Amino acid sequence: MDNEKTENKASFFSNIVAIGKDLAALLRDFALLIIFLALLLFPETFNDIMIKAGFEEGSIIGMKWKKGIAKSDIALKEAQATIGIMQKQLDSVSKVLNEAKKTTNNPDLKKKIENVQLKNFEIEKQTELIQKSVKKTISSNAVLVENAQKAVNTTNSWGVLLGTDATLKLAQNECRIYSSKYGIQNAVIYYRQGFYLSIVLAGDRDTAGELLSKAKRRRSDSYIVPMTTWCQNSVQRDGYIECLGK
Structure with missing residues (x-):
């Protein structure tokens, strides 16, 4: 029991x-x-x-x-743009070396040129791998970055980066193309970290998103930046604005 x-x-x-x-x-x-x-x-x-x-x-x-993913995303996109510019410069050097190799009869000089070309080829391969990795990371974070930007939207000043160029002349040409062919007016050129960047300003995040859609018709690597943190302590120069601090 x-x-x-x-x-x-x-x-x-x-x-x-x-x-x-x-x-x-x-x-x-x-x-x-x-x-x-x-x-x-x-x-x-x-x-x-x-x-x-x-x-x-x-x-x-x-x-x-x-937290902070939006800032990290901008750093990745800036690195991607910088690598792209360096690749173009490397291609230019390779073309010059090829021409020099054709015009010289000096065997020692030809050997040196070939060695430099071989090194350039290795750099190009490594650069392509880095570019693919960066692009994959940016793509996988895209939705999360957009939500993070909207969540911390404490600024009423946004910008859409249209392009990154090595010279002011190239940046000015980029602005003209966007204006004449894509309806994006009043783009401003900023000088930041050694490069000239074409930016169109927007009053709010939604407007920036609309401008980004237009910009991506020309360049898929365009992106949105919060201007108050992206370019601090700026000063007006002849034809562009220089960012004195990040």
């Missing part, structure tokens, strides 16, 4: 524990559902809440947020 009572009690507590586990799982799933809907329907608000709460980054049901 005592054994039967003990077994009944054990069975009762086992059922209570099982119900408790099921209830905990149900509450967990319900909480995840609420968070999932928040990420899906209100990504900017949710991202802002998580950042203010002190979370640097996180992942729920495969959906992520990350």
Whole structure:
């Protein structure tokens, strides 16, 4: 009899524990559902809440947020543009070397040129690998970056970067092309970190998004930047604005 009572009690507590586990799982799933809907329907608000709460980054049901990702994304895109310019310059050097090799009869000089060409070829291969890696990272972060920008939209000054060039003349030509063929008027040239960048300004993030859609018709690597943090302590020069600090 005592054994039967003990077994009944054990069975009762086992059922209570099982119900408790099921209830905990149900509450967990319900909480995840609420968070999932928040990420899906209100990504900017949710991202802002998580950042203010002190979370640097996180992942729920495969959906992520990350503080500072927008800034890192801009740095990647700037690196991508710089690599692109360097590639063009490297191509120019290769063409000059080929011409020099054709015009010289000096065997020692030809050997030196061939060695330089071989090194250039290796650099080009490594550069292509880096470009692919950077492009993949930028692409995978695109939606997250957009949500992060909207969540921290504390500035009313946004810019769409139309192109990055090595000289002021090239940047001016880029602005003319966007104006005449793509309807993007009043682009401004900024000098930052050794390059000339064509920028069209927008009063808010939504307008910047519309301009970006137009800009991407010419260059797929165009992107949006928050002007108050992207170009600090600027000064007007002859034909462009120089950013004295990041």
